[in-house]
Amino acid sequence: MNRNLPNIAFLLGSTCSHGGIERVTSLLASTFAEKAIAEIHAVAFQPRDREQVYEWSEKVTFFELMKERKSMKSGIFKAVPKLRKYLKNNSIDILIVCGHLCCPLGGFSVLGTNTKMIYWSHSSYYGEVNHFKRINEHIGAICSKVVISLTKADKLNYRKKTLAKKVTQIYNPIDENLFLKSSPYNPNTNKIISVGRLDHPKNFESYLLEVAQMVLSKNPEYTWHIYGKGSLHDLIKENIDKLGLTGKVILEGNVTDLYEQYSKYSLMVMTSSYEGFPMSLLEGMVNKLPLVSFDIQTGPNEIIQNDKSGFLIVPYDRPNMAKKIQELIDCQDLRINFSRASEILINQYKMDTVLKKWTKLLNNLIDN
Known part of the structure; x- marks a missing residue:
């Protein structure tokens, strides 16, 4: 010593x-x-x-x-x-x-x-x-x-x-290993990612599924994947089935290679009611993903630059969140521009x- x-x-x-x-x-x-x-x-x-x-x-x-x-x-x-x-x-x-x-x-x-x-x-x-x-x-x-x-x-x-x-x-x-394992942004993947504990503040059992239903009904080629574990797993699974989203919204659980998974997705969405400082958004930013989140009191608006690297949505306006996700799905150039902005903004973290x-x-x- x-x-x-x-x-x-x-x-x-x-x-x-x-x-x-x-x-x-x-x-x-x-x-x-x-x-x-x-x-x-x-x-x-x-x-x-x-x-x-x-x-x-x-x-x-x-x-x-x-x-x-x-x-x-x-x-x-x-x-x-x-x-x-x-x-x-x-x-x-x-x-x-x-x-x-x-x-x-x-x-x-x-x-x-x-x-x-x-x-x-x-x-x-x-x-x-x-x-x-x-x-x-x-x-x-x-x-x-x-x-x-x-x-x-x-x-x-x-x-x-x-x-x-x-x-x-x-x-x-940010974990330096994340930079080493990040890949170039691929705008052609038909997958959306959300990451977090499966508990009430994340709103996976409610708001996320409502938004997913609106988005995926118009884009049958897309799937939405949630990474994380928690007490609400069974309720979320039940609600997925009730809303007819089986096979469309997929619970991935915790994985040991999460850093490698980000490259499979075209955008990241967060539906939390509150966050301290959402590391999942930073991880998405490192992987140059366009970001969409409710503009809750602390966290997202110090990571996402609205209309530049992603969209900040008035809490808890699910139809508008679905609308903004649709804009990203419809416009590859917008996804690529947001991705490039994320790559620049990451340095401060x-x-x-x-x-x-x-x-x-x-x-x-x-x-x-």
């Missing part, structure tokens, strides 16, 4: 779950470790009792607070003293709390220590409206030296709605750009 480097710990619910927090944390933490920016620790509330979904650098030190799976509510009182001890024994300079679930755990653990806390938000402030999330967010804001928001819109939200000392905005980075912002923030926090 290099004692000249700062010690930084990422605190998250699990390091072996299939979620957006785990995915982007593994990318950022591994890059920090590989580039010797800091000694990196990944501290998880849940035990590593299953195979890890995402790749982590071998230079990252792992630690689990629980020996068996527990809810945060039942396990937090045992976890706090364990985490406090870990922070002190490993001289952790900065604890980065990843997502609102771990805010109380992180906040209580840094009290009375020399460790400075960052709350790294991974969802929209207004997205999931429940008291538990709001309380956690406020604890995270109060206990942190800095709150990091994913979008410019949420930067203002955290400034106005919480007691955060400082709020800064940094976009999530590359790892090197994001890493510079993180490094500057961490250095300032350690020095002060």
Whole structure:
């Protein structure tokens, strides 16, 4: 271990779950470790009792607070003293709390220590409206030296709605492997792609299927493919059958080669009610796909340039979304122009750009 480097710990619910927090944390933490920016620790509330979904650098030190799976509510009182001890024994300079679930755990653990806390938000402030999330967010804001928001819109939200000392905005980075595996855009594929968890905020069981029914009834040569797993799988499958979309809207589940799949599609559609920062749209952009999304409060409008790289639709105007998708289907030149614009706009989300912002923030926090 290099004692000249700062010690930084990422605190998250699990390091072996299939979620957006785990995915982007593994990318950022591994890059920090590989580039010797800091000694990196990944501290998880849940035990590593299953195979890890995402790749982590071998230079990252792992630690689990629980020996068996527990809810945060039942396990937090045992976890706090364990985490406090870990922070002190490993001289952790900065604890980065990843997502609102771990805010109380992180906040209580840094009290009375020399460790400075960052709350790294991974969802929209207004997205999931429940008291538990709001309380956690406020604890995270109060206990942190800095709150990091994913979008410019949420930067203002955290400034106005919480007691955060400082709020800064940094976009999530794109996995560099995605660039290596991306292919030239093929405008001639008769396939539409959507990616995300099969749960209520994505609206796959309702809005997406309504739009799909309108689009696919006019374009029988097209199919619509959804990648992801979740609690609504059976309901979505049932609704697909009810709407006569069997064989037209296809549930692909989770696949290990998602990056390679994007080249099979001609456009990407997102029907979410809220997002923190939709990585699936970025992945579509890397693969030069025209993008169509509802213009919800945070996320899509900082990725899509309306009428340039895609279409932003007034939430939740399904007929207009179907109309805009039809425009893309009808005009190959429009698809190609949107694709070229996506290729140019992607630079601000590359790892090197994001890493510079993180490094500057961490250095300032350690020095002060």
